[in-house]
Amino acid sequence: MIPGKYRSVSGRATNNVNCGLHLVIQTSSLPEKNKVEFKLHKETPSFPGRLLQHDLERNYSSRQGEHINLVSSSMPSFPILQRSSEEKILYSDRLTLERQKLTVCPIIDGEEHLRLLNFQHNFITRIQNISNLQKLIFLDLYDNQIEEISGLCTLRSLRVLLLGKNRIKKISNLENLKSLDVLDLHGNQITTIENVNHLCDLRVLNLARNLLSHVDNLNGLDSLTELNLRHNQITFVRDVDNLPSLQRLFLSFNNISTFESVCCLADSTSLSDITFDGNPIAQESWYRHTVLQNMMQLRQLDMKRITEEERRMASVIAKKEEEKKRESHKQSLLKEKKRLTINNVARKWDLQQQRVTNIATNQDGKDSDSPSQDPCQVDGSTISAFPEETGSLDSGLSNALQGLSVTDTYLVEVDGDTLSLYGSGALESLDRNWSVQTAGMVTTVSFTFIEFDEIVQVLPKLKIKFPNSLHLKFKETNLVMLQQFNALAQLRRIDQLTVDPQGNPVVSFTLWKYYVLFRLSHFSMQKINGTEVTQNDMIMAERLFGILAHVASSELPQYRLISILGDARKKQFRYLLESKGKKPGIVNEENNDSKRLAGENTNRATLNYTTRDFYNEKLEEIKEKKKFCKTYIEDLVKEATEINMKNEALQKLWPQMFIELVRDAVIEIRNKNSYMKLCLQKITDQK
């Protein structure tokens, strides 16, 4: 009868292959059969209630013929079980009490040799009255109403404990079951895995259909080969790498969404079969190859064999993924670095500006008596203030960053068609060898935190290196005067100009736009600060400043014209000398260019801008010349006035002198004879 029961169980299981698990337990202690085959039922939904009920009834009715009598004992609540001696002999070591509508465990008397006890499909709420069955190896309490694991502490030889489909909330009281081989707790209400660390012989643990939210605390389960965790609410898995024998892990229908939350699986060397189906992670496009790549030891994933081809694909994809990730990490690192550098540059700039204004007010004299800051101290505070900024970053990034960005005082960035320069140091980048392609692509050049005067000095370079730049952007560049725009006239072409009001006081002037239009009229600009330039604007600009240009061109004396245009040319020349060493080929072209420039707009070319430093230099030069001129003219004029004075004195004396001379001559020749004698004497004396 009992084998029949087994058959029927296995038969039922075959209907349900997908969710059933075929177990082979080798137990040498079972005498008549070396192998006891049975099925663990993990999936109950495939047994609809009605069928189960029907089954139960049928089984129950078939049991009627069995020679098992449940006799009410003297104790009021517990039935006492007795078997006929015949039956005892036939199935001396097993007892099946399936579907007996038992609400309590009966007292089983005189059956101390029992090895297998089956209480499937009853209504037992508490495990009782079996502590005397110390030889019990197999205890099946599947489908009862047990709320707590208890009463098992004497069953030291128990190897299979089936408690599926009960009401257990907590794993407990298994301390003495050291030789437990199979523990089935599926279909309960367990929320955490606990009190199992001593089960070093446990090979199979079924916790499917519980309320687990995570997996950990698994160490000590050294023999565990199969762990079933399907249909829980697991979000992360830990500790699995502490299971040296684990081969099969079922995580289907949980709440795992990232590979990182199960990454310990990658460290398990024994795992060969795993399922993730029914998890959010399985929906991801990267799911399969990521798992394969990280778990080289796997042979089956979601019940499918893993082919070599698939594995190769996975590794290729994973490699790409890895690269992508590294790239994005790099990118975010760069982005962060950029942000920090810009902050750093901004701080430097602010300090510098403050210093400049300080000096300016000091020069202004009157009311500011605070001495200008010591520049060294300023630098020091910049550096020391920097680490605070990095504090907000996540540690990985900031670690990587700290080495990089503390010293950076400028930033150069090419993003598509935009070249962005932050900090005056960035201007040096124009000396770099830009590839022709990059240089050709750049149409927008943006300057931030750079003194405009410094920008002016590199404009010729900009013209050569980025010939296609059409749009210039200035922000925090200290544009304060209209005349500074004159400097832009030397460029090849500008279509658009954007001057951010931040750090450029000139933008607050009502006239600045018109002046730009006027001065850069030869570019026929399209947009200024994002607004389209209209014909009216052009006319207005001309109306306001046309006369200035006219005066500058037509009334400037020739020598001044030469001098002013000469300066511009000289500046160009100075740059050419610098660049000559590097690129001799360009010089000729550039020469023509500068000539053309000089001819292009003479009436406006006189309106040029020399940077303050250069201008001061020039003034210094002039001062020296002036000094020389002063002394030279002084000498000349003194000489001239002296000559004049002598001349005048001579003029005054001359008439008197002439009279005296004549008188002397007359007196001399008054006595003719003696005079003649004298003359003759002189002649003879000469001979």
Place this chain on the structure above:
Amino acid sequence: MATEGAGNLASGSWRVELGSCAGQRMLSSERLALPDYEYLAQRHVLTYMEDAVCQLLENKEDISQYGIARFFTEYFNSVCQGTHILFREFSFIQATPHNRASFLRAFWRCFRTVGKNGDLLTMKEYHCLLQLLCPDFPLELTQKAARIVLMDDAMDCLMSFSDFLLAFQIQFYYSEFLESVAAIYQDLLSGKNPNAVIVPTSSSGQHRQRPTLGEAGMLEGVEASLFSQCLENLCDRHKYSCPPLALVKEVLSNVQRLTFYGFLVALSKHHGINQALGALPDKGDLMHDPAMDEELERLLAQVPGLVNSVTAGSEASCLPSRTPPRVGSPWRPLHHIRKVDAESDGSTEETDESET
């Protein structure tokens, strides 16, 4: 060569001197009383001679190509016309009264259109305009001029072009005089005996302060007659140019008491002083310059060409310089009638030369 040059200089500068001392009359006897050198220095002839040589040195190569005599002719012509100060350094622009007047006039001519357009501008913006003509023009002077317009407060207010220009004229042309006046005013305020005032130096202006509020509340300013006496004293001694004393007295005679800025405002608005200075037309005519308007119309006619194409634009912008009509020298329409000789042809040629 050297003496020849000096001779040229002397003959050239003679005319300049006549032109430059328009406001002042110098008797020939006075001329004879001074040694030649001092006389030349006093008349600023030396300044121009020095500057001419300096300019020559600056562009030796270029100038020697078209002739040194030509250069000197042109230099002194430009001095007479007042175009010599365009885009020059501030130290030169303020070196002589003639230069100052020329600069004022150039500023008026160039930016009259801005005023005509009706824009009210801030002090900073005016300063920018000044810097377009003189790159190192000091902010301090502009600030002082703005103080006259705005009566020493609300420095970032908007000003009309003519207000600013007239105030700026007084401040710029008579800046040394005004500093001395400020010192005297302070002394008067603090109750010192004005007649015992030590000759104020140019540095004395620095410790000028606003009168404390209490004082100003009770009796603002100083007594006009006393002030006038002191100024008379000052004008006698002063080595820099002062406004005509009669006109100053006229200003002061109208009121009982006045403040420093009140005085400056009165000066700047005084029609006679403007005329005596001779750089700007009368206030009513400040927006009026028909010759330049004509020129502007011509320039405006070329604007559409500018928009259409780049090449046309550059050509068009060349045009005015190719055909500089020299519509009289800038000084001519005002106070001095000067003959324009045939030199305009020569200079046109040279303009072309410089373009190549």
